[in-house]
Amino acid sequence: MQTQTAAIGGEQFEGYWDRLSDEELLRISFTTDDPENLEGLVLQVPSVKERPFVEFAYDFRGSRRSKIRCAHCKYPNHLAGFVIKTDSGQRFLCGHLCGAKIYGADFAHLHKDFSHARDRAGYLRRVQGLREALPGFMRYLTQLRSDPAFDLYDRTRQTLVTRMPRLRGALQVAIDRGGGTLSVDENVRDFAAEGRDEDRYDREMEEWNRTTVTERKKLRRQGQQPDKPRKPLYKSVSRPIGTVATKTLFSTANSPRQVVEDIAAQFANLADDPVKQMSAADKLAFFGYRGKQDAQGSQWRVLVGFGDTSNKGMANLLKQVGILLDRLEEQVERLAELPSFFQPRTLSAVASWATAAKLAGTYTAGLNSLVFENNHGQTVAAQLPPEFKVPSVSGIERLRLAMREGT
Template sequence: MNTSAVDQLFEQSKERSWRNASEDALLDFEFTASDPESLEGISHDPPPDEDPEIEFRYDMSGRGAKVRCVYCKYQNHYRGIVVRYPSGGRRLVGRDCALNHHGVEFEQHLNDFDAAIERQGYARRRRAFMAACAQIFREFQELKADPAVETHDRLMRQWRDGFLDLAPALINVARRDERLTITRKERDEAAEKLRKQRLGDRFEEERQKAKAAGKTWQIYRTVDEDLGSLGGALFFIGSVSVAKRLDAIQASVQQVFRTLSGDDLQSKQISGCFRKLAELRDELARELNRLDALAEAFDAGNLARIARWANEQAAEEIRLKAVLENRKAEPISARFTTDGQSISDRAGPRTVTVSLPTVYRPAPRTLLATLKAASSIDYEP
C-alpha cells in the first residue's frame, strides 16, 4: 500500500461524508489495510484528545495472530479499524472498543464507513456487469438462434396440437410430480367369500335387495401398477415457447441494464438490480433445463412407458364399463405406438406422429455462465 498516496487522499477528505461520496471517489479509495501495523504513525500510546476519523478496516484472521487494541492494551482481536487523528497519528482499535470510547456520533461515522464499503462493492459489480453487456446480448442472440430452441418449440406445438387428450393428461402427471401408474379394479373374491359367510342365511335376500336397487353386488379392489417416473417432465408442462421466454428474459435484462446505466446510484438501487438479475438467471436456467428435458422426454423407454400407460388406462375403462354392465368387453387395439424416439396416435382418420430428430443437442449454457460471472464482484471483463 502506498502510504503517501493514502495520506494525501485522507487529507483531501477529512471532512468527507461517505454518504455523499461519488461513485468515482469510492472506487478510487482503498478501504482495507492489508498490514495495518506497518502504517506510518501507528502507535500504542494513549490516543490524543482529538476527534478521530475512520481511515481503514482490517482483517488479520488469515495470519492466525491477533492485533493489539490501543484501548485494551493487548492482542485480543483479528478485525478492527484504523483511526487517524488531525495531528497525524494512527491507532488500531477493535470495533466494539471504538464504539465504547467514542460514543453515538462515532457510531454513525462507522455506519457510514460500512455503507460506503458496501456501496463500493455494488459499484464494482455494476461496472463489471456494464462492461460485459455487449457479450451478454451477443450470447442472447446466439442462444436464440441455436437449433435446439426451434426443435423444442416445434415438437411442443406438435405434441399439444396432435395429442389432444394425452397432452393434458401428462401435464397433470408432471405438475403433481406423479409416477406413471395404471389403476385397475379387480374382483375381490376373498372379500365376497367373507361377506357370504357373514350374511349366512340372509345372503340371497341381501343380494336380491341390491339387485332391485340397481347396486353392484360384486366387490372390487383397486390395484396399482407402477410403470416408472415420467422423464422430461418440463417438456410436457411447457406451454409458452422457449423462444418467447428468451425474448422476455432478454428484455428484462435490458431493462436492468438501462437502470444500471444511471449515474451515482445508491446501494439499494444497485442491489435491487442484482436481485432482479438473480431471478432472471433462474428463469434462464429453467429454459435451458427445458431444452435438456426434450431428449429425456423422447427417450425410447420413456415413450414406451407413456404409450403403455395411455393404452392400458383406456383399455381398463372399457373393460370396467363392460363388467359393470354385465357384458363382454369389446376388443381394443393399441391406440398409441412407439418406434424408438417417435410416438404415434392412431385414433383419428390419420395417424399423428411426433419424433425427436436423430441428432439433437441441447443448447450450451454459455450465456448463463456469463451472466453469473458478470454479476460477481470478482468478475474482470
C-alpha cells in the same frame, strides 16, 4: 456522494469517506490481511478530539490465526475488527464488538460511513463489469435467439399437443399433482381383508352355535345365517411405473422463444440507452407488475438503466439483471426438457402408462419416438429431431461473472 457528519466528543465532523470521489473509491482496498503491521499503529485510543474514521476491516474468524490486540481491551481478544485512523495518521485496532464501547452511539456513524463507501465501491465495480460485458452479451443473445433449437422444440411440442391431446392433458395433471410420477391402477389380492372376513365368520358361527334349533330355522328363513368367508378378495392399488421430469413441456405457459424475446428486448433497451432514468411508463409497468407472476411463476421486472447511480439504484439494477439472467437460463432448461422426454426409459414408461390409462388409443415407445394409434386405427408419431441440440449458457455465465467480480 452526499456529505454526512459524525459527532465525536460532542463535535461535528464531515465523514471521511463522503469526501472521496467514485474514482478514488475504486482504487481503495477496504480490507487488510496484516492489521498489526500497518504504519502509524498505536496501542492506545488517541484523544477523542482527533478526527477518526474506519479505514479497514479485518476478519480472521474460522482461521487458526492468533487473536489480535484491541486498543480498547488492551488484550488480544478478537479475530475480527476494524482499523481506525485519525487525520494525523495514527491508527489503532478495535475489535468488532468494542467500537460502541469506545465511542458509544457515535461508532454507528463511523461504521456506517465505511460500510456505505465499501458497498458503493463494490457496486461501482460490478456495474462497471456489467457495462463492459454488455456488448459481448448482446452478441450472445443474438446467437441464442437465432438458435434452431427453438423452432425444433416448438414443432415437436406442437405434434405432441395437437396429435395426442389426451396424453398432453393427462401428463400435465400427473406433473402438477404427483410431481411427474406415472402410476397405473392394478387389482391385487387383499389378504388382510380376507383375514378380517374369516374373523367375522368365526364370531358369527360362535353366536350361531349358541342358538337353539328352532332359532336357527327362524334365522335361516330370514336369511340371517352366517355367510362363509369370501375368497379371493381384491383391492385396487396405484403402482408407479416411471416419472417424467418435464415441468413445462406440456403446460400452457408462453414458449421459451417468446420469453427469450421479451428478455432480449429489455437488454437491448439497456444497451441502446445506458444512461436513461426510469421513465414514468417504466415506473408504472414496474410497480404495476410488482408481486405479480408470469406463467412460470417468476415475477416480472422492468429493466431500468444505469442512470440511478445511488447505492440503492445500482443494487436494484444488478438485482434486476440477475433475475433476467435466471429467467433466461430457465428457458434453456425448458428446451432441455425435450431430449429428456424422449429418453428410452421415459418413453417406455409414458407408453405403458398412457395405454393402461386408456387415453384414446395405444401408445408405443420407439427409438427417440412415441407412436400413437387411436381407436380408429389412425397412427401418428412424434420424435426427437436428430439435429436438436440444447443451446449453450456460456454467455449468461460470463455476464454473471462480470457482475460478480467487476473489473
